[in-house]
Amino acid sequence: MNETNPVPPQIPPQIPPIVAAGDARQLGSDPAERAVIPNVVVAIESILRHPRRVMFQLRQPDAGKLIAMMLLVSVVCSLIYGVVVGTFSGGQQLWIAPVKIAAGLMISALICLPSLYIFTCLSGSQARLVEVCGLLAGLLMLMTILLIGFAPVAWIFSQSTESLAWMGTLHLVFWFIATIFGLRFLETGFSHSNARSHAGFHTWVIIFLLVAVQMTTALRPILGTSDTVLPTEKQFFGTHWADCLKATDNELKSRVRE
Amino acid sequence: MKAPPRQTGTSSISTLLRGELEIIVACTERWNGRRTALHVGVIVLGAGLYGAAMGWWRDPQQALFTAIKFPLIILLTTAGNALLNAMFAPLLGLNIPFRRSFAAILMSFTIAAAILGAFSPVMAFMIWNAPSISPETIQGATYSLVKLANVAVIAFAGTTGNVRLFQLLVRLGGSKAVAFRVLVAWLAGNLFLGSQLSWILRPFIGSPNLPVEFYRATAIHGNFYENVFQTLQQIFND
Secondary structure: OOOOOOOOOOOOOOOOOOOOOOOOOOOOOOHHHHOOOOOHHHHHHHHHHOHHHHHHHOOOOOHHHHHHHHHHHHHHHHHHHHHHHHOOOOOOHHHHHHHHHHHHHHHHHHHHHHHHHHHHHHOOOOOOHHHHHHHHHHHHHHHHHHHHHHHHHHHHHHHHOOOHHHHHHHHHHHHHHHHHHHHHHHHHHHHOOOOOOOHHHHHHHHHHHHHHHHHHHHOOOOOOOOOOOOOOOOOOHHHHHHHHHHHHHHHHHHHHHO | OOOOOOOOHHHHHHHHHHOOHHHHHHHHHOOOHHHHHHHHHHHHHHHHHHHHHHHHOOOHHHHHHHHHHHHHHHHHHHHHOHHHHHHHHHHOOOOOOHHHHHHHHHHHHHHHHHHHHHHHHHHHHHHHHOOOOOHHHHHOHHHHHHHHHHHHHHHHHHHHHHHHHHHHHHHHHOOHHHHHHHHHHHHHHHHHHHHHHHHHOOOOOOOOOOOOOOOOOOOOOOOHHHHHHHHHHHHHHO
16 A cells, blocks of 8 residues: 655744843743742842842732732832922922822823733733733833932932923933833843744834823823813824923023023 | 633633634634634624724714724624635635634634724824814824824734734645635625725714714715725826
8 A cells, every 4th residue: 555645734833932132041940030029128129130030920820919019119109209200390299290100100001001912912922911911010110110219310400400391301311211121121021921023012112102101291291380280282292392392492592682 | 623722711812813723723613602702792892992992083972983883894794705705715725614714704803803902092092182183183194193093003903813814724724825815815805895884884083074973874875986986087087
C-alpha cells in the first residue's frame, strides 16, 4: 500500500513574545518577587525598587487588594501635588486644583482602560482584565509618586514667578517626565504577558497622553483663577494653549511699553 | 475535533481579539445558542455605545437613534447576506456549511464592535470637549477632526475584524488564495448591502440645519449608488 503524504495545514509561524531587554527571567523566578505586598509603604517601595514583584503579585488571585492600595496612593499623591499647584494662585485654588488633578487623572485612566485592554488582547497578551487594571494602577501610582518628588521644585518656582504660561509649562514637563516612568512600568508588565507586538501599546500611549492633556483643558483653570469652577467654553487643548501664549505675549509687550 | 473549552463572556471575547484560532475553529464547529447570543449582545452594546458617542454631538436624542441604528446596520447586513455568503464560500473553494460561514462573519463583526465599544469613552470625551455643532463649526476644523477621528476608529475596528476573519478562513480552508477570494467576495457583498442600509438609516451624526429624526423623509427615495453617480456627474459636468 502506498503511503499518502497529507499536505499539512498552513499554520502561520508563531512569533515569540517580546520581553524587556536584559530581563528575560520569568516573573516569580526570584523568591523575593513572590512575597506578598502587605501595605501601602511596601507597595511604594516595591514599585520603585522591585517592580517585578508588583507585576507578579498582580497575577495572583487576590490582586484586588494591591490594586486598591495603588489607586489610593495615586489619589493621595495627586491631591498633595494639587495643593502645590494651587499655591500659585492661592485662595480657592488650594482645594479646587487638587480635586481637579486627582479626578482628572482617574477619569482619564478610566476613559483609556477599555482601549488598553483591547490593544492588550490584540497583541496576543494573555493578561486578564484584572491584571491590565493593576498595571494601569501601577502607572498612576508611579507617576504620582514621582510628582511628589517634583513638588518642592514646583513650589519654589510657584512662589518666585507670576507667569502662568511658565508655571503651566513647568508642571506639564514634570507630569510628562513622571508619565514616562509610569509608562515604562506598564510596558514592562505588558512584555511579560506574552505580547507578540508593542505596536498597539504605543498607539494606546498616544491616546492616553492626548486624553490626559485634553483633560487639563476640560477642567481649566487649574493654575489660574476663574469666576466658575469649570469652563463655560469648550476648547481643544491646542487652541487653549495658543490663546494662553498669545495672552502672555500681549502682557509682556504691554510691560515693555510701560 | 474536541469541544471548545467553557469560557466566560469576557474570556470568550478576549479569545476572539487574540485570534486564538484553535479555540475559534472549535467554536464554529457546532452551533451554540448562548455563544451566538453573546456575540449579538457584544455587537449591540459595543456598536451601540459608539453610535451614542457619535450622535451625542448633535443632540441626546440623536445619540439614542444612532445607538439603535449602528448595531442594526451590522446585524441586518449579517442576516441579509447570510445565504449569499454561505453560497459564495463553497463556490470559491471553501467548503464550509452555512452555520460556519455565519458564525465566522458574526465573529468578525463581534471583534469590530468590541473595539468600537472600547473606543466609545475616548470618542465621547472628544465630543464632550468639542464646541457645539452649528452651521459655523460644520465649516471649520472641529467638524473635520471629529469626522477624521470617527473614520480612523471605524477603519481600525473593521480592518482588525477582517484580519481575524482572514486568519480563520486560512485555517478552515488551508489556503491563503482561497481565503482571500472568499473574504473579498464577502466584503464586496457586505459593503454593497451595508452602504445602502447606511443610506436608508441616515443620519448618524446629524446636521444642525436639519431636525433630529430617526431617518430622513427621503430615506427610501433613491439609493447610495445613485447619489454617488449623480455627484460624479455634477463634478464632471461643472
